[in-house]
Amino acid sequence: MIDHDDHRRIRIRRRMAFDRETRRWQEETHRMRLAVAACCLGMVLAMLMAFAGPAGRALAREESSGCRSLMDWPVAEPAVIAEFEGPPQPWMSGHRGIDLTAPVGTILLAPADGTITFTGTVAGKAVVSLRTGASTLTFEPADTDLGIGAAVRRGQPFAVAAEGSDHCDGRCVHWGVRRGATDYIDPRSQVTDRRIALKPIRSPS
Structure with a gap:
């Protein structure tokens, strides 16, 4: 026989399930609205390309790429278990990346088009580095069958997570993003969509 407390627990579970479904629906609706907005923007940019001449076409190409993040996550289902903590000075300790x-x-x-620049062992850990634009992306522990100089495209499988992490062995991969020799930046900043801003069309002088 189900007593009052059991009924209360059932109602709570049903309410929690309903709230989860409501949030999921709201998220899906938000994504659909963003997709529609992106489609409308694409139509506007197509019109610019059709009627604004060479300058407009160049601008449209520039702006159409502005709604996409600089990079993609390096794993299909990203879950960050350790956040970026940049050191106060380049030579000081810190967490120069994120653990996924x-x-x-x-x-x-x-995460982006690039070239394999390093595969090997550093401090007992297997490391793979990828050069893309002005940035070097480092993954550890990671193994790859690709050789140095191999070109990879955004979204292409290029390595696998390996064993030998010094703090989450067998459970995570460390992703670092470096510009220059010592300027480490938060990888999260690279996977955030950039703001779209249409600029006035300027005729070539």
């Missing part, structure tokens, strides 16, 4: 949940064997995807 990635059991051994997890496929790593190239």
Whole structure:
């Protein structure tokens, strides 16, 4: 026989399930609205390209790429378990990247177009580095069958998570982003969509 407390627990569970579904629906609705907005923007940019001449076409190409993040996450289902903590000075200690949940064997995807610049062992850990534009992306522990100089495209599998992490062995991969020799930046800043801003069309002088 179900007593009053059991009924109360059932109602609470049902309410929690309803709230989860409501949030999921709201998120899906938000994504759909963003998709519609992106589609409308694409139509506007297509019109610019059709009627604004060479300057307009160049501007449209520039702005159409502005709604996409600079990079993609290197794992299919990103879950950050340790955040970026940049050092106060380049030579001081800190967490120069983020740790993502990635059991051994997890496929790593190239966050951006680039070139493999390093594969090997550093301080007992397998490391793979990818050069893209002005940035060097480092993944550890990670293994790859690709050689140095191999070109990879955004979203292409290029390595797998390996064993040998010094703080989450077998459970995560560390992703670092460096500009120059010592300027480490938060990888999260690279996977955030950039603001779209249409600028006035300027005729070529």
